[in-house]
Amino acid sequence: MRYYIGKVDGLRSSQIIELGGLVEILVLKHNGKVYASQKECIHAGASLARGIIRDHCLVCPAHGWAFNLETGIDETGQAEPLEKQVMFPVSMEGDDVYVDF
Numbered sequence: 248m249r250y251y252i253g254k255v256d257g258l259r260s261s262q263i264i265e266l267g268g269l270v271e272i273l274v275l276k277h278n279g280k281v282y283a284s285q286k287e288c289i290h291a292g293a294s295l296a297r298g299i300i301r302d303h304c305l306v307c308p309a310h311g312w313a314f315n316l317e318t319g320i321d322e323t324g325q326a327e328p329l330e331k332q333v334m335f336p337v338s339m340e341g342d343d344v345y346v347d348f
């Protein structure tokens with residue numbers, strides 16, 4: 248299902264957004280693009296809300312796994328080969344931003 252999450256200029260660099268009263272996701276804005284991730288880290292469930300973005304990756308504050316913003320793959324190589332962070336598709340229509348969940 249597609250959810251409207253706001254105007255691109257109104258989004259912060261990192262924020263938690265609730266989709267349809269069902270689930271909270273982490274929305275990131277980096278270099279003018281918007282990304283959406285499961286808010287809990289796949290490693291041990293830490294909140295990624297305080298993660299930082301480095302080298303186009305979302306770095307978990309707990310143990311430093313670094314998830315590529317496009318693919319969700321842990322670029323530190325510590326995750327199992329098929330294990331990756333869930334990144335939700337983001338689309339834009341003009342200034343309006345949508346997430347598919």
Ligand code: FES
Pocket residue numbers: 288289290291292293307308309310311312
């Ligand atoms: S909980 Fe995120 S790297 Fe461990």
